[in-house]
Amino acid sequence: MKSEFNLRTVNVTRYIIPLREGGSLPALAEADDDFKYVLKFKGAGHGVKALIAELIGGEIARALKLRMPELVYANLDEAFGRSEGDEEIQDLLQGSQGLNLAMHFLSGAINFDPVVTTVDPLSSSQIVWLDAYITNVDRTFRNTNMLIWHKELWLIDHGACLYFHHSWTNWEKHAQSPFALIKDHVLLPQASQLTEVDAAFKVILTDQILTDIVNLIPEDWLQWEDTEESPEELRSIYLQFLITRLKHSEIFIKEAQDAREKLI
Known part of the structure; x- marks a missing residue:
């Protein structure tokens, strides 16, 4: 039986700004579908466990018909972030190559x-x-x-x-x-x-x-x-x-x- 739960995969094309201070350093980013996302990095803080929690919690909320922005897998290319001037952010990006998790950005919320x-x-x-x-x-x-x-x-x-x-x-x-x-x-x-x-x-x-x-x-x-x-x-x-x-x-x-x- 085919699952009704499927996440799209996008490729991150542009790191815009970090959204707040703290261990996780989520960022506002743009992907190759031209949408903006709140990007969570597997190289931050609690690593992949935070992404797993985000994924499971968010999709359970969606299954219960609660309003949740779309979650997508967000792929970071190995070359991404090399031009980033902030050393901490550059380390975060380099440590997060591959699949991360992102949430559709609700502009104006x-x-x-x-x-x-x-x-x-x-x-x-x-x-x-x-x-x-x-x-x-x-x-x-x-x-x-x-x-x-x-x-x-x-x-x-x-x-x-x-x-x-x-x-x-x-x-x-x-x-x-x-x-x-x-x-x-x-x-x-x-x-x-x-x-x-x-x-x-x-x-x-x-x-x-x-x-x-x-x-x-x-x-x-x-x-x-x-x-x-x-x-x-x-x-x-x-x-x-x-x-x-x-x-x-x-x-x-x-x-x-x-x-x-x-x-x-």
Whole structure:
């Protein structure tokens, strides 16, 4: 059966500007399809694991019909960046040759401000559910990682989710654990429909859909130096983590509901 999840591959043609300071140094870049993208580099910070998290988190959001800019594989040629004047950026580009990940740039979008914009209970519950499921630590008042584009709410930046893979031990325990950091979620106060959303989303996220999403991980992102597991074994663990966590969703739902009660 053909998967409905397919990412295009583009070739990066121009590095425009770094988007913010920090370990990951994402950049605004242009590709050979003439579109602009927010480019995430495998040579930065947490390396390919951040790209894997971005890919899985973003495509799960898309499967749940939440608004997500298109993700694409972004190929960096070995000659790319040689003319870059900033030595740190040149090192980053040289260390990121091959496949990286990029997100379609939403030109004119503004950062979501919870003081200015109120999100309805259903949408809030859907986003809180997603972030509790994928253990996304980055959707707080300090860093909402949401944009308003054409008066609609869009989700961005899931590179900090699935943080169990940074230690890669006891994944079964992590899969069945609550997500205590959900208490800091920017939309938690409005998330009054978590039980209903949980029931609906568990129907959508079939084993096949999760398999198709995990199978999007490029083989060369699974060549880890700090593990003896093969790419196939690593891919299997990601899938089993997602399936197990979904099967035990009542654990992270209760944590979110308890945290919400303390806020309201």
